[in-house]
Amino acid sequence: MDRYVKVPLSDEDAKSLKAGDYVYLTGTIYTARDAAHKRMQEALDRGEELPLEMKNNVIYYMGPSPAREGRPIGSAGPTTASRMDKYAPALLDLGLKGMIGKGKRSQAVKDAIVRNGATYFAAVGGAGALLSKSILSSEVIAYDDLGTEAIRKLEVKDFPVIVVIDAEGNNLYETATAAYCKE
Amino acid sequence: MRTINVSEVTEKISEACIEANHFLSADMKEKLEQATRQEEAPLGRQILEQLQENLRIAGEDMIPICQDTGMAVIFMEIGQDVHFEGGSLTDAINEGVRRGYVDGFLRKSVVKDPILRENTKDNTPAVIHYDVVPGDKVKITVAPKGFGSENMSRVFMLKPADGIEGVKNAILTAVKDAGPNACPPMVVGVGIGGTFEKCAILAKKALTRPVDQHSEITWVRELEEEMLEKINRTGIGPGGLGGSTTAMAVNVNTYPTHIAGLPVAINICCHVNRHAVREI
Numbered sequence: 001m002d003r004y005v006k007v008p009l010s011d012e013d014a015k016s017l018k019a020g021d022y023v024y025l026t027g028t029i030y031t032a033r034d035a036a037h038k039r040m041q042e043a044l045d046r047g048e049e050l051p052l053e054m055k056n057n058v059i060y061y062m063g064p065s066p067a068r069e070g071r072p073i074g075s076a077g078p079t080t081a082s083r084m085d086k087y088a089p090a091l092l093d094l095g096l097k098g099m100i101g102k103g104k105r106s107q108a109v110k111d112a113i114v115r116n117g118a119t120y121f122a123a124v125g126g127a128g129a130l131l132s133k134s135i136l137s138s139e140v141i142a143y144d145d146l147g148t149e150a151i152r153k154l155e156v157k158d159f160p161v162i163v164v165i166d167a168e169g170n171n172l173y174e175t176a177t178a179a180y181c182k183e
Numbered sequence: 184m185r186t187i188n189v190s191e192v193t194e195k196i197s198e199a200c201i202e203a204n205h206f207l208s209a210d211m212k213e214k215l216e217q218a219t220r221q222e223e224a225p226l227g228r229q230i231l232e233q234l235q236e237n238l239r240i241a242g243e244d245m246i247p248i249c250q251d252t253g254m255a256v257i258f259m260e261i262g263q264d265v266h267f268e269g270g271s272l273t274d275a276i277n278e279g280v281r282r283g284y285v286d287g288f289l290r291k292s293v294v295k296d297p298i299l300r301e302n303t304k305d306n307t308p309a310v311i312h313y314d315v316v317p318g319d320k321v322k323i324t325v326a327p328k329g330f331g332s333e334n335m336s337r338v339f340m341l342k343p344a345d346g347i348e349g350v351k352n353a354i355l356t357a358v359k360d361a362g363p364n365a366c367p368p369m370v371v372g373v374g375i376g377g378t379f380e381k382c383a384i385l386a387k388k389a390l391t392r393p394v395d396q397h398s399e400i401t402w403v404r405e406l407e408e409e410m411l412e413k414i415n416r417t418g419i420g421p422g423g424l425g426g427s428t429t430a431m432a433v434n435v436n437t438y439p440t441h442i443a444g445l446p447v448a449i450n451i452c453c454h455v456n457r458h459a460v461r462e463i
Binding site for chain 2: 125128182
């Protein structure tokens with residue numbers, strides 16, 4: 001079913017989303033991928049504050065191409081989420097409510113999603129030009145030296161995603177593939 | 184003997200990097216349209232329509248098709264009667280990549296050292312494969328490779344006794360393990376034979392063959408057709424979200440091999456199977 005949801009994501013909205021829902025997100029989300037996650041983990045290990053509040057926020061696993069003049073961002077599609085599996089459970093336990101990426105997640109991440117009533121969304125991989133049209137603004141807020149891997153604050157309007165793993169642990173990749181399997 | 188200044192190579196490579204990242208070849212576009220017409224799953228069709236819309240926006244607004252504008256893989260087929268002047272050919276190729284990625288607003292995704300991981304900030308160096316061929320022409324194929332799908336690629340050192348069934352299992356295993364991670368619908372490049380590194384290069388090069396052309400070797404063509412059908416029965420579908428379009432083509436290249444071996448490489452590419460060609 002189609003849903004229009006505000007981000008940051010409220011506890012109620014996160015719990016009500018079901019695997020297979022087609023969701024349009026509007027509000028503020030943050031980007032972080034491999035190198036930024038590594039730095040955040042190192043900050044946590046040292047007992048330091050993270051550059052962004054996790055509570056009810058949504059992280060988009062994405063490193064954009066450079067913006068041409070007059071545009072908020074370049075191509076901006078999702079990267080493979082499993083590379084962040086090592087870091088995601090700790091962030092979910094700090095209140096992270098949603099992740100946007102593509103591809104499978106580990107059991108530890110699934111458990112952390114259920115434990116914290118969070119959601120894993122997929123955006124369409126390889127549709128970075130199209131997805132960039134739902135991003136109104138982009139601002140680097142941390143780790144500027146990482147280039148495309150810096151943490152960015154994005155304002156999005158009707159950003160299209162699909163719920164893959166919901167707060168109950170249902171996994172669309174498993175059910176949808178089985179439905180069309182003819183082996 | 185024909186003399187070519189390396190600055191010409193730089194210019195062609197720069198152009199080709201920008202072109203490949205904004206426009207797919209006609210055969211890829213046609214396959215995607217065909218897949219959209221044939222896809223059984225409603226969500227799968229919706230995703231395929233979005234991919235077509237994405238291609239339209241990329242070309243019209245000059246926004247890269249995918250934000251992962253890849254590591255630049257470059258196949259150089261150099262006529263043996265060509266002489267290069269004006270400096271190092273390898274430096275000229277990398278200069279072309281640098282200009283293409285910096286001037287073309289492409290993402291810089293290359294780190295200088297695989298462990299220390301400092302970004303080179305200009306997407307160099309490229310991965311360059313040189314081949315010397317008869318004649319006095321130079322053919323340059325620029326194939327930017329994204330790593331969502333590259334990470335799901337595999338090499339299997341099979342035994343001769345594993346035979347064709349072993350090859351089929353290897354291909355299906357790689358595709359199923361890749362699943363949604365490799366941004367399906369995929370193009371699957373397969374290299375069979377040669378040595379450990381040769382089969383990987385064969386697989387990579389297979390991705391640059393038009394997706395509407397089969398191998399001229401009968402058993403290879405039959406393998407390509409059979410594997411495409413089998414892959415599309417897995418149900419993985421567009422975006423890995425279920426459907427009948429998991430791959431758009433399986434391209435297989437072969438080479439003689441050793442009496443003791445059957446190397447097989449599967450280089451998976453997402454639906455953004457990019458390559459631009461220039462001749463000098």
